Amino acid sequence: MSNSTYIQDYNAIIAVLNKYNEGGAKANSAIMQPAFNENATIFGIENGKLTGGKIQTLYDVIDTSFRPSPEASAAVVRVDIVGTAASARVDTDNISGYRFTDFFNLLKADGKWTIVSKIYHTHAGA
DSSP: OOOOOHHHHHHHHHHHHHHHHHHHHTTOHHHHGGGEEEEEEEEEEETTEEEEEETHHHHHHHHHHOOOOTTOEEEEEEEEEETTEEEEEEEEEEETTEEEEEEEEEEEETTEEEEEEEEEEEOTTO
């Protein structure tokens, strides 16, 4: 069991989410990879169909299809923590011309928070 406080866990989760946001804004998956568990998954709806799988899918898209977006902005809308489990919502504007809402599930293992799953919504007209 963890002896950390809610505030310590909250700040650690925000640091993980910031790595994700920075990697997306810089179009560099190497920056965001430490935020994710090696077995993490990503899923979303593209053209009306469920798409996703292993987190490598995200890294490939970031590195090949995204461009650096210094105008990108992100807001951590919600963080919910219970013991070693947490969920978070992040809204992002102007990231490579897109606007997303991401939902993350995180787990704290060996004293470290990592994202174990991401689902997302791409907003129309972004």
